[in-house]
Amino acid sequence: KQEVTQIPAALSVPEGENLVLNCSFTDSAIYNLQWFRQDPGKGLTSLLLIQSSQREQTSGRLNASLDKSSGRSTLYIAASQPGDSATYLCADPGGSQGNLIFGKGTKLSVKP
């Protein structure tokens, strides 16, 4: 059974700080990994999808990396802003039914 783990469960940083969110996975044949943002009580907003052949993917202040050999992905957020406060989830599409397997998320709080 494939698993996805996100540590820490919560993170609080001052505005302007650069930060890294971590995602670990057991799927050694991972094809890609998708990062999502979830605001309280809302659905998921897709941030980045990084293919296993790409190693890195960038969108604005966000940069995601994927290291298949170590079973890790990171989401780097540059110059954090209070509007970045949300829960960030990573997901592996390697479920046995072709489904996404999610971590529990990291709740990020950026203080003004």
Next chain:
Amino acid sequence: DAGVTQSPTHLIKTRGQHVTLRCSPISGHKSVSWYQQVLGQGPQFIFQYYEKEERGRGNFPDRFSARQFPNYSSELNVNALLLGDSALYLCASSLEGLTNQPQHFGDGTRLSIL
């Protein structure tokens, strides 16, 4: 273009009742998946449909059922509701439900069971 739309946004039911949740995928997307997210957890897979056929099913009881219509919209039905069914139900769509295609989620339906 409209994203994935779900209705209703909130729903309150009592134990033993049944509920129908609805989802319209992004235009051009033929695959729809349903997920259940309880507070503090990541979403858990319930169903995936592609071209009106069930492609996958998660570890949920038979009280949960779904279908996809010719216009690719989908319904999730839950019978004999239990308190533990209280959750955010998320619908996701993708072009063909393939692994290399990103999934796009709606805002969900918040279901509360009293």
